[in-house]
Amino acid sequence: MTLIDFTNLLVSALLLAGIYAVMSVGMTVIYGVMKIVNLAHAGFMMLGAYFALELFQRFRIDPIIAALLAFPVLFFLGAAVHWVLLRRLPRSDEPTLPSLLLMFGLWLVLQNLGYLIWGNTDRSIFTPRTLSVVSTVRLAVFIAAVGCLLLLEVILHYTWFGRSVRALIQNRYAALLTGVYEDRTAGIAFGLGIGFAGLAGGLLGSLYSFDPDFGRPFLIRAFVIIVLGGLESISGVAIGALVLALVETFSILFVPAGYQLAISFGLLALALIVLPGGLASLLAKVRRVA
Amino acid sequence: MSATSATLPARRMAGWAMTALPWILLAILAILPLLVPSPNFTRLLFMTFLWTTTSIAWNLLGGFAGQVSFGFAVFYGAGAYTTALLMNAGVNPLFAFLAAGLTAALVSLIVGLPAFRLRGPYFAIATIGISEAVRVVMTNLSFTGGASGYRILEHRPFRQLEHYYTALLLAAIAFAISWKIAHSKFGLGLKAIRQDEDAAADLGVNPYTYKLAAHALAAALTGMAGGVFARYAAFIHPGGVFGFHTSVHILLMPVIGGIGTVWGPVLGGFVFGIVEEEIVASFPEIHLLLYGLLLIVIILFEPGGILGGLRKLVRRFRDHR
């Protein structure tokens, strides 16, 4: 492998990591605040992708802009889902059996609504950029992804809502005592998580072709990333996304393309066995020893 | 005081009826295909028994021990392929089924050993991961025909009733195991783990080995059901036995019937088996949509499933009297 090949792979891994982070961060926010594993994440990603496609085909809106527009739309959809369904679940500090089954049911509904509306043929978004030599789509997608992640960081650190979210993640009971309004915070957090799912779906839609089952392989990847990141840590997501993107990109050199998902799962199993607290716990351990 | 003593004979009678019910049911099902000699009807019941077996199996882990798995298709598929490969190698079907159960139990350890060491959602996440990964591998594996599937060549003549009684026996065994566990030390330990894992450990229950054992047992039963199915179908492919919808069906049945009970998964299996095989199979486009809606409705409005709803009705009726 020449240095140029290596650099190319490294760059594409980085670009991939950006979008992986966007895809997983929503799941982390939702898990952190509500202790719900959002199994329906894939369904919302699929909606984001079709949303971008429809805007592009009907109104000639640039797919990257369309993906960014998917964010607010799915935000409100997510908040509505929280209001109608999730609010009724009993609260818990651990993911409960009903919450898992409910989110799973929601995923089935979304996915199959997708089949009803859009059929099961592969769709893709083609723009002049798609075929350009230097992959400007990837770069644009990356910039949009990183921009949104930075925005989230700002929101979480400098707003009342962000402080409520971080308080709920760290210690729900103490947060409630200090007057965090859990229902509203959870509703916004869920909306935010779903918004990010939609954004990720829209962005991925301009890179890959998709069908209503589009989000499923990405769901597994999102799991790997948040497990690597330690489930509740937003900076952990960034690291997890980078690790997965690097492993996937460079594994192309050794493993046939069909087995990529198996690699993701292998990484998941490895993370479960050797890094139960995620990569962050490893870093913390190294720091303590040093 | 007098009220309780008045209901005592009634309660004893109900208890007796509950003990006799499985035997009566078994007897009816054993003679039913002889009374109604229709291949379609026999096939419907055959499939229902297999579904019920997997439903009971899922409930051992999901209902009793409270560990949700979205990946039971892995065991069903592993059992199906094990049986298919062994039968084509000339192994007696009965041994092939047993091997199918054993293989599935071993596969269950691959997920369980790492995932059960951790608390939280890791197990549920890992089950989705492995079922996808396994399906991808099986789709690409050449010696089982990859995505295009694998055929079983059986030289003996096809006798539907033989398959029927095999499935009925398997379902009966699954029920007996479930019933026995519900009334045993093992079952009480699993229920304790479901309700509060730490408190259970503080009383001497080893949550790790108990969850592993329940998982392996459930996997073995599911694998054997997959094996019996494979022999009947004579053709299997990854998109079917390892398919996502297979996992969905298996977890849906106990939820419909009543999670964590002995009879709920049986009820769910029968209702689902008949609905799936007779009605919904005609609308393949929307059947998963319907199941998703059903799941949401049950979790939000009647977490006890059909059995829980029935019990509520009976109680209301009794109170009104």
Add this chain to the structure above:
Amino acid sequence: MTTAKIPILEVQKLTKYFGGLAAVKDVSFEVRAGQIFGFIGPNGAGKTTLFSMIAGAVRPSAGKIRSRGVEITGVSPFRLVKAGIARTHQIVRPFREMTVLENVQVAAHFGRKPVRSPSAAKERAMQVLVSVGLDALADNPASILSVGNQKRLEIARALATTPDLLLCDEICGGLTHSETAAMLQLLRRIRDGGMTVMYVEHDVKAITAVCDRILVLNYGRKLAEGTPDHIQNDPAVIEAYLGTKAAGRS
């Protein structure tokens, strides 16, 4: 008897850091069989951390715990039960979907002398319920018990594992005067039945009333150890914890 010489619990230089902060630092003590041994200390003195380390819920950063000479540092709770050490929880944790009897039945099944058959386990569970005075409520769901009775259920479950050493975490918290008195009476009965009790409580009066020996913690360190009389007259303890009023009273 030679075995009486070996302490039922021996704690050596036990230390726990949370981040850079020492919640418990170099605490050593011994508990002799047949005693009620208590911890006291102001809020944040490290009582709960020390208790949790002994109960196997928190892994120590350093130090050793031995029971009858066998090391049990960092051993998981279900193995401690098999070694004859059982605990209760400060915040009660009954299995809410089970009856009171079934709750205790779990302990009888899985305790140090495990019982296989459900009927035998039920029988043993019933005996324990009688001994703590919960037998009349045996068939009720555990979730409807009063706080006092839930604390009794905690003790009943621990007892049904047939331990040598019972670790009690604030079993009088939230109880009325008469309930507390009855609970302390129960502890004495348990000790007089030959069991050793280690007891953590916020309420100094309860501890001094019932304990044979007391360990005082302050800022995660051992401040004093001795009989209730000795502790109450120790100037360092009075200074740090009991205050001048308590000193005047004794």
